[in-house]
Amino acid sequence: MVRVDGGGNSSLIQVRGLDKTYRRGGEEIHVLQGLNLDVDKGEFVAFMGPSGSGKTTLLNLLGGLDVPSQGSISVAGDEITSMSRSRLTEWRARHVGFIFQMYNLIPVLTAFQNIELPLLLTKLSKSQRRQHVETALQIVGLSDRMHHYPRQLSGGQEQRVTIARAIVSDPAFLLCDEPTGDLDRKSADEIMGIIKRLVKEYGKTVLMVTHDPVVAEQANVTLHLEKGVLVEGVQSDKFAGVSV
8 A cells, every 4th residue: 555644654665754845055955845645566656746856865765865954764674764874875785776757777798787887785695696696587578688899789788787686686675766757658668567577476565756647657556746745645456455
């Protein structure tokens, strides 16, 4: 289930009273205000809203890339808002997979090497790392492109590599910021097919920011942010067991 009233107590992700304020000169800009959210394991949530509504800020906070001005975020019982910077970095590497609009691939590394990067910080052996990478490549349908460099791949294929890199360490949840923003409709549909498969077949939890209603409607819940406040929730009839 997905709840915006803070009523859950056993959810994978629990957000309570989340505020984020930036200072610009003498002015305070309130990006998020008193936000509550509960997301259970295996949910696929899309966030929509106008530019500046706080969507990307929320993702950055959920992924431990930024810290709130007030409030708390807990993931699987770990309150990340109280962690030190070093512990938060370690937690993020273990539990979060990031998929951005820009692919952020290293051009001098092959697809295999780009995907393997997060595993180099683990204690996995070389053979174990190879097994993880090959599994991720198989999931995204790029086993035959593992030795290709980014310049030899299409935009859709580069985003598949990004997804494989995000899932290679088997994170608790995936954060997707406009994952189809730079793609044509055909490639976008293929990427969304992979993301939906990760939810349905592998039980992954996905939180996604998008401006594209065609993309958003493929999630099981769409939440709308307006001026830092969750103002609306829409349930898709393609999934069951969701309440807002």
